[in-house]
Amino acid sequence: MGRKSLKKERQKEIIEAFYNVAKKEGLENTSVAKVAKELDVNNSLILHYFNSKDELIFGLINYILDNYKSLYNPNHSGDSRTKLISTINNLFSREWNSLIDDGVFYSSFALVFRNKAIQEAYKNMHQSLRNYLTEVIKEAQTDNVVEVENAKETAELIFILVEGSYYYLSLYDASTPVYEEKIKRYKKAALEMLKINEKV
Template sequence: MGRKSLKKERQKEIIEAFYKVAKKEGLENTSVAKVAKEIDVNNSLILHYFNSKDELIFGLINYILENYKSLYNPNHSGNSHTKLIKTIDNLFSREWNELIDDGVFYSSFALVFRNKAIKESYKGMHQSLRSYLAAIIKEAQADDIVAIENAEETAELIFILVEGAYYYLSLYDATTEEYEKKVKRYKEAAFTMLKIKEEVR
């Protein structure tokens, strides 16, 4: 059990180093040698845990997912209405936007057009994020907080809005008033999709 835990810790350390190097130099310029240098180990140790750069990318995708999951705040104390509001606030927050470097995210995402396994891995990540949001929406449905019919469909539409928003917003300076206005408008659109009942607003 201890050995398995050590393996996971080592893999996490390598993935975090891979992410740091990719953030500094670009994913296309990141190599096993550079990752090894980042954490001051031999190349062979990296290859002991990950057979190739593609395997490192699979690990990176899981790392991205784990980071995004942290903002779903599953242990949030409060009712389903508070939890839903907090989750949507998080999805459109600066914190969500800055969790993962855009250059690393989009560079690794571009590989879905050339690598079927990476495409499936990304697809799984996106499905997981939608499922987490759908579960929170279903709680609100059960408590008669929202007037929607299909939680999964609503979660998917909200994520399409989130992903499209940040793709578009990456073209703007995040410190400007214009940027903040756009984020506010997109978040309001997400709340409109949820059809939160007047009496619980």
């Protein structure tokens, strides 16, 4: 049991180092040797836990997913309305946008066009996030907080808006008023899709 935990801890350290190197040098320039140098260990230690760069990339995708999931709060103690609004606020926040470096995210995403396994991993990652939002919307539907017909379709549309927003906003400086203005407008559009019942 202890050994398994140690292995996971070591793998997490390696993935974090892989991410840090990719952030500084670009994913395409990141190698096992550079990750080993970042951690001040021998290459063989990295290869003991990950057989190849592709395995490191799979680990990175899971790392990205775990970071995104940290913005969700499935154990939220508030009511379904509070949970839903809190989730939308998180999706359209600086915190969401700053979780993962855009360069690393889009570089690893580009691999979906060349590697079916990476494509599947990304698809699963995106689906997991959509499933969570769907469940939050369904809870709000049950409590008559929202007036949407199809929770799954609404979650899908909100995520299309989120992903398109951040793709476009990556061209802007996040500290400018223009950025803030746009993100507020996109969040408002997401809330309008939900048709929140103000009387509940």
